[in-house]
Amino acid sequence: MSAEIRLSNLTLSHGRRAAVHHVSGQFAPGSLTAIVGPNGAGKSTLLRAIAGLHKPDAGDLAAPRGSIALLPQVAAVDRAFPIRCLDVVQFGHWSRAGAFRAIRTAERAMSLDALAAVGLEGFASRPVGSLSVGQFQRVLFARLLVQDAPVILLDEPFNALDTRTITDLLVLVRRWHGEGRTVIAVLHDMELVKREFPETLLLAREAIAWGPTAEALCAENRLRARMMSEAWMDEAEVCARDAA
Ligand SMILES: Nc1ncnc2c1ncn2[C@@H]1O[C@H](COP(=O)(O)OP(=O)(O)OP(=O)(O)O)[C@@H](O)[C@H]1O
Numbered sequence: 001m002s003a004e005i006r007l008s009n010l011t012l013s014h015g016r017r018a019a020v021h022h023v024s025g026q027f028a029p030g031s032l033t034a035i036v037g038p039n040g041a042g043k044s045t046l047l048r049a050i051a052g053l054h055k056p057d058a059g060d061l062a063a064p065r066g067s068i069a070l071l072p073q074v075a076a077v078d079r080a081f082p083i084r085c086l087d088v089v090q091f092g093h094w095s096r097a098g099a100f101r102a103i104r105t106a107e108r109a110m111s112l113d114a115l116a117a118v119g120l121e122g123f124a125s126r127p128v129g130s131l132s133v134g135q136f137q138r139v140l141f142a143r144l145l146v147q148d149a150p151v152i153l154l155d156e157p158f159n160a161l162d163t164r165t166i167t168d169l170l171v172l173v174r175r176w177h178g179e180g181r182t183v184i185a186v187l188h189d190m191e192l193v194k195r196e197f198p199e200t201l202l203l204a205r206e207a208i209a210w211g212p213t214a215e216a217l218c219a220e221n222r223l224r225a226r227m228m229s230e231a232w233m234d235e236a237e238v239c240a241r242d243a244a
Contacts, residue, residue, distance in 0.1 A: 003067075004029050005050055005151065005182065009059035012045050019045040022059065023207045027184055027199075032177040034197035034213065035186045038229035041203045043186040044073065047153050050184070069149035071140055073156050079128050085139050086124035089114055092146030107146075114142035119168060134165040141169055152176055154185035158192070170196060190217065204228035 005027040012020040020042035027033055035043045048054040050063050051070040069092075089111040115123055118138040128136055137157065144152060154173070158166045173196070176183050187193050193200060193213060200216040202208040204225040209216040 003064035003150070004062070005064075005184075006062040007059070008061075010046075010049070010056055010061050011058040012042065012049050012054055013057045014045070018057070019205065020049070020203070021206045023203070024059075025201070025207060025210045027182055029182055030177070030180045031199050032173070032183045032197055033185070033199040033201060034193040035184060035201045035203055036188070036190065036193055036217070037203035037208070037225055040232075041225070041229065042205050043203055044155055046203065047155050047184065047186055050151075051153055064151060067149050068151040068153060069144050069147040070153045071144060071155060071157055074133060074137060074140075074159065079131075079136060081128070083128055084124065085115060085120065085126050085128060085131070085142075086111055088128055088139050089142045089146055092143040092148075111142070111146055114145040115139070117145060118142045118172070134161050137161060137165065137169065141172055145172070149181070151182045152184070154183070156186050156188065158187070158189065166192075193217070205232060 007023050007025055010020060010023045011018060019040075023046070035046065037043055045054055047070065049056060049061055051068050052063070052065055053070070086108075090107070092114075093107045093111070112124060115121060118141050120135065120138050120142065123131075123135070123139070128139060131139065141157075157169065157173075161169070173183060173185070185197070187197070194217065197213055199211065200213040201210045202216050202221055202225055205228065208225045208228070209218075209221040
């Protein structure tokens with residue numbers, strides 16, 4: 001269903017500061033992968049680059065443009081904007097069909113169905129500002145359902161959510177995987193990763209490990225990732241390999 005995402009010696013920076021260094025590997029079509037690593041490891045930057053929102057500084061990133069849906073970190077979404085739940089879900093249609101046309105009746109029905117599928121039947125007219133964090137995350141998952149993309153990128157999708165909401169949203173992640181979509185999620189909960197994600201990329205600006213989750217998250221790799229994160233200094237971020 002979805003095309004491969006291939007990284008070749010990929011380096012991503014913020015200004016002169018490298019966030020992701022020389023990462024190579026591939027997300028196979030239909031794979032379900034967790035990206036894990038310490039704070040500041042470059043996980044969100046990599047996800048945004050795959051979505052086409054962050055330009056590579058060096059190396060190559062091959063991804064199927066136009067068929068990728070990104071769930072940003074909830075903290076990055078402005079909820080003060082006066083907009084109804086249904087409108088947020090409708091944006092999912094626009095990302096496929098273009099923003100400057102009317103939403104058709106069938107699409108509106110799809111959006112209402114998506115809200116029902118995430119347990120928010122009857123919420124269509126509710127302003128998003130009145131929702132709990134968990135309810136809002138459900139709305140964003142409804143938008144992903146409507147986007148119907150072969151590649152789905154989730155940035156810390158379960159942060160600050162209660163167990164019930166996580167359980168419900170995991171059902172959708174499993175469903176997407178079962179449908180052959182490529183799903184990549186940035187996560188911090190290692191138990192959840194081990195339980196639900198067959199593949200893992202352990203990132204600490206460099207790829208420490210990338211493969212089957214049990215191997216990628218072995219004690220030795222996790223220790224290496226932690227040591228890397230303790231070693232990197234925020235002020236001296238120019239890649240030593242590039243500077244040489
Ligand atoms: N917009 C930005 N401008 C400048 N530097 C940035 C920006 N976004 C991220 N960075 C820096 O890039 C590095 C990687 O950040 P990124 O958010 O990708 O890491 P992360 O692994 O997702 O971290 P976390 O787990 O804390 O969310 C960090 O040093 C961060 O401070």
